[in-house]
Amino acid sequence: MNTADFEFLASILKQRSGLVLAPEKAYLLESRLMPVARKFGFAGLPELIVTVRKERPEELLRDITEAMTTNESLFFRDMKPFDQFRNLVVPKLVESRQSTRRIRIWSAAASSGQEPYSIAIILMEMQSLLAGWDVEITATDISVEMLNRARSGLYTQFEVQRGLPIATLVKYFKQVGEKWRLDAGVRSMVKFKEFNLLDDPAALGRFDIVFCRNVLIYFDQQTKAEVLARIAKAMPGDGVLYLGGAETVLGITDRFVPITGHRGMYGIAGGEPALKSA
Ligand SMILES: C[S@@+](CC[C@H](N)C(=O)[O-])C[C@H]1O[C@@H](n2cnc3c(N)ncnc32)[C@H](O)[C@@H]1O
Structure with a gap:
């Protein structure tokens, strides 16, 4: 792919999703967009790019953006944040x-x-602790394909082997052919919605706890700061934000402060401390 085409596609991606594609990742564009080109009946990427330049068809732009997202995830990723959630954050709330x-x-x-x-x-x-409580989990993503997969609650053997304790697998999943389906009761606790982090989340309401993990790493500094500022506005003074292990607010925004001793957890700056520092 030539530099002009790379820059054109990278700018579309940045504009639509915030994702920044470095020039050394040009190979990713080629490998991930070939299936999109085939799906839309193009002979190859050059034809796809010509159409995008001329007509900017919304459906094609959407598929290009989705194809370029990295969707890697696992149950109880990094474990510790989830232990803290269970042992400290929920009891405090x-x-x-x-x-x-x-x-x-x-x-x-x-x-x-x-x-x-x-x-x-x-x-x-x-x-038992939450009997009589109204607890809502809203789960959003820019990728409609991922949201549909998530709603199905179906996971491969490989996916359930990553992070899920065996007792949890046995208790909450049923084998369906070669896959595992999550219990309907657990599935019904999560409401999935399409949402782009570049947009204002005000319509989603306010959240006591926000998990925004392993996505900011793909954005530039300004986009990270803007996303974090919008999230801060959607949280009360004692809210808790979780970021991924390779992410931080330091040097990016002063709307959040790290909760000392609890890696990956952040409180609202100037708010009531969500948790005592460890
Ligand atoms: C690596 S996954 C992280 C999944 C999960 N949070 C975790 O930590 O395991 C990143 C997700 O961010 C989504 N994403 C990327 N850009 C986005 C945007 N602008 N708005 C909403 N979601 C976005 C991708 O579609 C992808 O599913």
């Missing part, structure tokens, strides 16, 4: 939300569902 008995959680780059379903499984296990 149960104390502080006694008057409303309502907790809202947002998985903001939910991919194929492993993250919101890990949250749902934890909450299912905490049923």
Whole structure:
């Protein structure tokens, strides 16, 4: 692919999703867009690019963007954030939300569902503490294909082997042919919606806890700062934000502060401390 075509496609991707594609990743464009070219009946990428330049068909642009997202995910990814969620964050919210008995959680780059379903499984296990509570899990992603996969609750043997304790697998999944289907009760706890992190999340409502993990790494500094500022506006002063292990707010925004001793967890700057520092 020549430089002009690379730059053209990279700029479309950045504009539509915030994803930044470095020139050394040009090979990714080629390998991931070939199936899109075939799906739309083009002989190859040059023909696809000509059509995008001339007509900018929305359906094609959407598929190009989706094809360029990295959707890698696993259940209970990195484990520790989920332990902290179970042992510290939820009990603390149960104390502080006694008057409303309502907790809202947002998985903001939910991919194929492993993250919101890990949250749902934890909450299912905490049923006795949460009896009579209204707990909502909203899971969003830019990729409609991923959201459909997530809604199906179907996972391969490989996917359930990554991160899921065997006891959890046995308790909450049923084998269906070569795949495993998550229990309907757990699935019904998560509401999936298409949402682009470049947009204003105000219509989604306010969230006590936000998981925005392993997506900011694909954005440039300015986009990260803008996304984080919008998320901060959607959270109360004692809200908790989870980022991925390779992500931070430091040097990017002053809307969040790290919660000392709890790696990957951030509180609202100037808000009430969500948790005591460890
Ligand atoms: C690597 S996955 C992370 C999944 C999960 N949060 C985790 O940590 O395992 C990144 C997800 O971000 C989504 N994504 C990328 N750009 C996005 C955007 N602008 N708005 C919403 N989701 C986006 C991708 O579609 C992909 O599913």
